[in-house]
Amino acid sequence: MRLYKPKLQEKLEEAFKAVGPVVCIVLLLCFSIAPVSLGIVMEFLAGAVFLVAGMMFFTLGAEISMTPMGEKVGSSMTKSRKLWVMVVLGFILGFVITVSEPDLQVLAGQVPSIPSAALILSVACGVGFFLVIALVRMLAGIPLAPMLIVCYAAVMGLAFLVPGDFLAVAFDSGGVTTGPMTVPFIMAMGVGISSVRNDTHAADDSFGLVSLCSVGPVLAVLLLGIIFRPAGGGYAAAEHVEAADSVVLRQMFASSIPRCMGEIALSMLPVLAFFAVFQIISLKMDRRALGRILVGLSYTYVGLVVFLTGANVGFMPAGSFLGETLAGLKARWIIVPVGMVIGYFIVLAEPAVYVLMKQVEELTDGAVSGTAMKLSLSVGVACSVGLAMTRVLTGISILWFVIPGYALALFLTFASPKIFTAIAFDSGGVASGPMTAAFLLPFAMGACQAAGGSLARDAFGVVAMVAMTPLITIQVLGLIYQMQTRRGTADIRPGQALREPEPYGDYDIIEL
Numbered sequence: 001m002r003l004y005k006p007k008l009q010e011k012l013e014e015a016f017k018a019v020g021p022v023v024c025i026v027l028l029l030c031f032s033i034a035p036v037s038l039g040i041v042m043e044f045l046a047g048a049v050f051l052v053a054g055m056m057f058f059t060l061g062a063e064i065s066m067t068p069m070g071e072k073v074g075s076s077m078t079k080s081r082k083l084w085v086m087v088v089l090g091f092i093l094g095f096v097i098t099v100s101e102p103d104l105q106v107l108a109g110q111v112p113s114i115p116s117a118a119l120i121l122s123v124a125c126g127v128g129f130f131l132v133i134a135l136v137r138m139l140a141g142i143p144l145a146p147m148l149i150v151c152y153a154a155v156m157g158l159a160f161l162v163p164g165d166f167l168a169v170a171f172d173s174g175g176v177t178t179g180p181m182t183v184p185f186i187m188a189m190g191v192g193i194s195s196v197r198n199d200t201h202a203a204d205d206s207f208g209l210v211s212l213c214s215v216g217p218v219l220a221v222l223l224l225g226i227i228f229r230p231a232g233g234g235y236a237a238a239e240h241v242e243a244a245d246s247v248v249l250r251q252m253f254a255s256s257i258p259r260c261m262g263e264i265a266l267s268m269l270p271v272l273a274f275f276a277v278f279q280i281i282s283l284k285m286d287r288r289a290l291g292r293i294l295v296g297l298s299y300t301y302v303g304l305v306v307f308l309t310g311a312n313v314g315f316m317p318a319g320s321f322l323g324e325t326l327a328g329l330k331a332r333w334i335i336v337p338v339g340m341v342i343g344y345f346i347v348l349a350e351p352a353v354y355v356l357m358k359q360v361e362e363l364t365d366g367a368v369s370g371t372a373m374k375l376s377l378s379v380g381v382a383c384s385v386g387l388a389m390t391r392v393l394t395g396i397s398i399l400w401f402v403i404p405g406y407a408l409a410l411f412l413t414f415a416s417p418k419i420f421t422a423i424a425f426d427s428g429g430v431a432s433g434p435m436t437a438a439f440l441l442p443f444a445m446g447a448c449q450a451a452g453g454s455l456a457r458d459a460f461g462v463v464a465m466v467a468m469t470p471l472i473t474i475q476v477l478g479l480i481y482q483m484q485t486r487r488g489t490a491d492i493r494p495g496q497a498l499r500e501p502e503p504y505g506d507y508d509i510i511e512l
Contacts, residue, residue, distance in 0.1 A: 022345050045314070054304065054310060057306065061297065073274070078139070087132050098124040099270070104176050104177055144413075148212075159222065174217050175467045183430055190208070210425075253309060256312060316438050325446075327392070352430045368481070376477045380431070383473075401465065
C-alpha cells in the first residue's frame with residue numbers, strides 16, 4: 001500500500017477533477033430551477049463520494065494489472081504463429097468477457113419480449129466473432145476504415161427490418177458490452193499484438209479492437225430481433241427508494257455493496273481464468289510480476305465495487321428525478337442545454353476513458369495529448385446528450401440521427417489519419433460506460449415520463465447516441481492535427497504515429 005501511495009494521491013486528484021464538475025452542476029440545478037427532495041440530494045452526495053473513491057482504486061488497478069495482462073496475452077497469442085489458435089482463443093475470450101459484463105445483464109433483464117439467455121448469448125457470440133475478425137485484421141494489416149464501412153452498412157440495412165421499439169435495444173447493446181472490465185483488457189491486448197509486428201503501421205493497427213467488438217452486438221441483436229420478431233420489446237422503469245433519513249441511506253448502500261461484490265467477482269473470474277491458463281502454458285511470469293498483477297487486480301475489484309455502488313444507489317435516482325423535474329417545467333426545452341452541459345463533464349467520470357487516454361498518450365509518445373482527447377470526447381458526448389434530449393421531447397426516430405451520424409463518421413475515415421480513425425471508433429465504446437447507464441439513461445427516462453413519451457422509442461438509445469458522436473469529434477481532431485503537421489507545428493511528421501526515439505545519453509539508466 002505504501003508503495004502505491006503517490007499513485008493513489010495522483011488518481012484521487014484525477015477523480016476529484018472528473019466527478020467534481022458533475023456534482024456542482026447537479027447541486028446548482030437542485031437548489032435553483034429543479035428542486036428535488038433532500039433524500040435524493042443525500043443519496044447523490046454519498047454516491048459522489050463512492051464514485052471518487054472507486055475511480056481512484058480502479059484507474060490504479062487497471063494501470064498495474066489489466067493493462068500488463070492484456071499486453072502479455074496479446075503478444076503471447078501472436079508469437080504462437082498459429083492462426084487457428086488465435087481464432088479459437090479470441091472467440092472464447094470475447095465470449096466469456098461479454099457474458100459476465102454487468103451492464104449486459106441489466107440490459108437483458110429490461111427486454112421482456114426476448115428471453116434474457118437468448119439475448120446475452122447472441123451478444124456474446126457477436127463480440128467473440130468480431131474480436132476474431134479484429135485480430136485477423138491486425139495480423140494481416142487490413143485497413144480498418146473499409147471494414148467499418150461494410151459493417152455499418154449491414155447495420156443500417158438490418159435496422160429497417162426490425163420493429164421500432166427494438167431498435168434502441170440493438171444500438172444500446174453495442175455500448176453496454178464495452179464496459180469497464182472489457183475495455184482495458186481488450187485494448188491492452190491490441191497493444192500486445194501490435195508489439196510483435198515490427199512494420200510501420202503496427203501502431204495504427206493497435207487500436208480498433210473495441211470498435212469492431214462494438215459492431216458485433218448490434219448486428220447480433222438486430223438479427224435476433226428479425227428472428228424473434230419481438231412486439232414492444234421495451235424497457236421497464238426502475239423503482240427507486242428515497243432515503244428518509246441517514247440510517248436508511250446507510251442501509252441502502254450497505255445492501256447494495258454485497259450485490260455489486262458478487263457481480264464484479266463474476267465479471268473478473270473469466271478474465272482471471274483465461275490469464276491463469278496462459279500463465280501456466282505460455283507466459284510463466286516470475287513471482288514478483290505475478291504479485292504486482294494480483295495487487296492491481298485487488299485494486300481493480302475494490303474500485304469497481306465502490307464505483308458501481310455509488311453509481312447505482314446515488315446517481316441513478318438523482319438522474320431520474322432531475323430529468324423528470326426539468327422536463328416538467330413550462331420551458332421544458334431547457335433540458336437540452338442542461339443535458340449538454342452535464343454530458344460535457346460526465347464523460348470524464350467514466351473509468352475506462354482514462355485507460356484509453358493513457359494508452360493513446362503512451363503509444364503516440366505524447367503526440368496526441370490527453371487534454372485534446374478529453375476535449376474531443378466531452379464535446380462529442382455533449383452533442384449526443386443534446387440530440388438525445390431532443391428525441392425525448394419530440395419523439396423523432398433514432399434512425400434520423402444514427403444514419404447521418406455514422407455516415408459522416410465513415411466519410412471522415414477517408415480524410416482523417418488512420419490512427420485517429422481507430423482511436424475514434426474505439427472511443428465511442430469507451431465513452432458509453434457505467435456513468436451513461438447510471439445517470440444519463442435515468443435522466444432521459446425521467447424526462448420522457450414527464451413529457452409523456454414512449455420509454456422504448458424515445459428515452460432509450462441515449463447509450464447509442466453517446467457512442468456515436470465521439471467518432472466524429474475525434475476524427476475532426478485528427479484533421480486538425482494533420483493540418484498542424486503540414487504546417488510544421490505538430491510533434492511528428494505526416495504518416496507517422498510515433499515520434500522517433502531520442503538517443504540515450506551516457507548517464508541515462510536503461511530498463512530492460
